[in-house]
Structure formats: C-alpha cells, structure tokens
Amino acid sequence: MKRSLEHIEYKEDTEALAKFAKALGHPTRIAILKHLESQSCCFTGDLVDVFPLAQSTISQHLKELKNAGLIQGELKPPKIKYCINKENWKIAKSLFQQFFD
Amino acid sequence: MKRSLEHIEYKEDTEALAKFAKALGHPTRIAILKHLESQSCCFTGDLVDVFPLAQSTISQHLKELKNAGLIQGELKPPKIKYCINKENWKIAKSLFQQFFD
DNA sequence: TTTTCTTATCGTAAAATTACGATGAACGAT
DNA sequence: ATCGTTCATCGTAATTTTACGATAAGAAAA
Numbered sequence: 001m002k003r004s005l006e007h008i009e010y011k012e013d014t015e016a017l018a019k020f021a022k023a024l025g026h027p028t029r030i031a032i033l034k035h036l037e038s039q040s041c042c043f044t045g046d047l048v049d050v051f052p053l054a055q056s057t058i059s060q061h062l063k064e065l066k067n068a069g070l071i072q073g074e075l076k077p078p079k080i081k082y083c084i085n086k087e088n089w090k091i092a093k094s095l096f097q098q099f100f101d
Numbered sequence: 102m103k104r105s106l107e108h109i110e111y112k113e114d115t116e117a118l119a120k121f122a123k124a125l126g127h128p129t130r131i132a133i134l135k136h137l138e139s140q141s142c143c144f145t146g147d148l149v150d151v152f153p154l155a156q157s158t159i160s161q162h163l164k165e166l167k168n169a170g171l172i173q174g175e176l177k178p179p180k181i182k183y184c185i186n187k188e189n190w191k192i193a194k195s196l197f198q199q200f201f202d
Numbered sequence: 203t204t205t206t207c208t209t210a211t212c213g214t215a216a217a218a219t220t221a222c223g224a225t226g227a228a229c230g231a232t
Numbered sequence: 233a234t235c236g237t238t239c240a241t242c243g244t245a246a247t248t249t250t251a252c253g254a255t256a257a258g259a260a261a262a
Contacts, residue, residue: 008153010128014135018128025123026220027111030200034115037202044239052109054222059240061220077229078238093201099131100194101138127250145209155252160210162250178259179208 023068124169142184
C-alpha cells in the first residue's frame with residue numbers, strides 16, 4: 001500500500017469496536033464462538049472434528065479470537081481448553097450495544 | 102490460498118453476522134457510521150473533509166458499507182447523500198444482540 | 203455544447219488474511 | 233529415555249484488503 005499518511009488515531013472505543021468486529025468478521029470464527037457458547041468450553045481437537053478445516057487453520061482462527069480477547073485458553077495437559085473470555089465478552093457486547101443504540 | 106475444499110456452508114445467520122462484522126472491522130468505517138448516525142445523513146465530500154484520507158479511499162469504504170447493506174445512497178445531484186440503512190441496521194443490531202445473548 | 207462539480211471506478215502496490223501441510227514444543231504415559 | 237497425543241507455529245501460496253492518484257461518469261449550470 002502507499003501509506004504516506006501515518007496511522008490515523010481514532011477514539012479508543014472506535015478502535016476497540018473495530019478490533020472486535022474484525023475478529024467476528026469470518027463465519028468460521030462466528031461458528032467457533034457459537035460452539036463455545038453452547039458448550040461453554042471446548043478443546044481445539046473438538047473443533048477440528050466439527051469443522052472441515054485443517055487443524056492448523058482452526059488453531060489460526062483460535063489465535064485471532066484470543067488476540068482479540070474474545071476467548072482464553074486454559075492448559076489442561078495435553079489439551080488446551082478454550083472458553084469465552086467473559087470479561088471482554090461483556091465489553092464487546094456493550095460496545096456493540098451502544099454502537100447500535 | 103490452497104483451496105482444495107469447496108466453500109463451507111454455514112447457517113444463514115452466521116454468514117450474515119460475519120458479513121456485518123467484517124464491514125465493521127475497520128476503524129474508519131466505524132467512524133463513518135458514527136458520523137452518519139449523528140448527522141443522520143451526509144455526502145461523500147463531507148467525509149473527505151472530516152477524515153485525512155483520499156476521496157477514493159472514502160468512496161471505497163462507503164462501497165463496502167453499502168455492499169454490506171449498512172448504508173444506502175440517495176442521488177441528490179450532483180451529490181450523493183448517504184444514510185444508514187435502517188432496515189438492515191435493525192437486522193444487524195438484532196443479530197449482534199442475539200449473538201451476545 | 204462545454205464546463206464544473208461530485209462521486210465512482212480503474213490501475214497499482216503493499217500488506218493482511220486465509221488456507222494448507224509440515225514441523226516443533228509441551229506434556230503424560232510407557 | 234522414548235513414544236504418543238495435542239496443539240501452536242512455520243513456510244508457503246492465493247486472495248483480499250487498504251491505500252493512493254488518475255480517470256471516467258453523471259447531472260446541473262453556463
């Protein structure tokens with residue numbers, strides 16, 4: 001990209017909302033989150049069984065959701081249990097809520 | 102991408118939500134929508150004045166928001182007046198609402 | 203008809219995204 | 233110490249996104 005301009009500074013809420021939205025901007029990730037909501041938690045392997053995607057692809061989506069703060073992983077050797085990050089979930093919820101009025 | 106697998110079919114709601122989320126997944130577009138909400142409507146040129154971005158860039162963001170159905174353009178020659186698409190806005194709102202519980 | 207104003211679209215380039223298979227790291231079990 | 237299981241990360245490739253300037257399209261005005 002021709003990026004002559006330095007990064008534009010938006011309000012904190014705007015950036016935060018965009019970040020959450022971006023993480024939600026893929027059907028696989030929505031589906032993963034819905035699955036997590038219904039199960040409350042689950043392992044990577046469970047998702048690999050549910051979705052017709054490579055293990056590495058699932059892992060990549062999980063990473064993005066984790067980076068966005070929507071989920072968190074708990075070590076349960078040799079597995080990792082993923083759950084919704086309820087704290088940030090609430091933040092995201094209220095950001096979307098107030099955005100849509 | 103190595104796309105050996107055909108496109109995965111998700112539930113309609115999942116696809117719809119991801120589409121809305123993706124459109125919201127950029128701070129500039131969030132800011133544009135917030136601006137539209139406060140003003141109810143505005144012209145492309147107004148936005149070019151507000152944001153330090155090229156006219157073509159603004160136009161591109163508007164196109165994405167329009168493609169996602171979040172805004173609509175009304176011909177007001179020689180300008181185009183953009184407004185929130187209230188019908189789809191409501192749909193998006195309820196999709197996010199039910200997603201977050 | 204030509205000019206002017208506004209906005210969209212085109213062409214381009216850099217970066218990010220999304221997918222895959224292969225490999226590596228962490229841990230328990232053998 | 234080695235093996236097996238689980239998951240993350242690496243390397244790669246195609247596609248999409250995001251930005252820019254330049255150009256085209258549309259309608260009113262001169």
